[in-house]
Amino acid sequence: MPAVGDLIDAKCGKCKDVRRHAVVAMVGSEVVKVQCKTCGGMHKYRPDDSAAAKSPLAPKAPKAPKAPRKTGGVSAAKKAAALSAIRKEWEDLEAKTVESGAKPYDVNGSYETGDAINHSKFGMGFVKKVIPPNKMEVHFADSVKLMICKL
Numbered sequence: 001m002p003a004v005g006d007l008i009d010a011k012c013g014k015c016k017d018v019r020r021h022a023v024v025a026m027v028g029s030e031v032v033k034v035q036c037k038t039c040g041g042m043h044k045y046r047p048d049d050s051a052a053a054k055s056p057l058a059p060k061a062p063k064a065p066k067a068p069r070k071t072g073g074v075s076a077a078k079k080a081a082a083l084s085a086i087r088k089e090w091e092d093l094e095a096k097t098v099e100s101g102a103k104p105y106d107v108n109g110s111y112e113t114g115d116a117i118n119h120s121k122f123g124m125g126f127v128k129k130v131i132p133p134n135k136m137e138v139h140f141a142d143s144v145k146l147m148i149c150k151l
Contacts, residue, residue, distance in 0.1 A: 001029055012036045018048045059086040083142065090141050093126045111136055111149050 002008050002023050010021040021034035024042060032046040037102065082145055093116075102116035103109065111117065115127045117138065125140040136149045 002031055007054045008032050013043050014039045016039040090139055107148050108150055
């Protein structure tokens with residue numbers, strides 16, 4: 001039975017191997033905390049199970065298959081449906097507007113609900129909502145973006 005200060009073999013989490021450790025704390029006759037003599041790391045006692053694990057007398061039972069994890073995210077079908085709805089609404093708006101009537105987007109520009117804009121990166125879009133003091137919601141072909149503007 002080891003005592004505080006004795007050296008024992010234990011698994012070291014930092015060294016990732018079985019090393020010599022000094023016993024630091026015990027509860028009753030059970031070792032609970034050790035300090036690695038190689039790296040100096042202090043951790044809870046992890047006994048050296050390498051001899052028992054290699055023993056042919058102790059075969060391991062096969063693990064049961066794990067159930068698939070639920071991610072809690074939005075399914076691909078829901079994403080596709082939302083994108084399709086955005087695309088359909090954009091096409092309806094585009095049919096009502098001629099692209100030549102679209103203003104080029106400018107951060108310092110002033111826009112109103114229903115205006116058509118032409119953005120250098122996102123293409124043609126339509127102002128769905130103006131949000132005071134300096135934002136607007138713009139409906140592009142594949143997404144809805146919140147953009148800066150002047151009112």
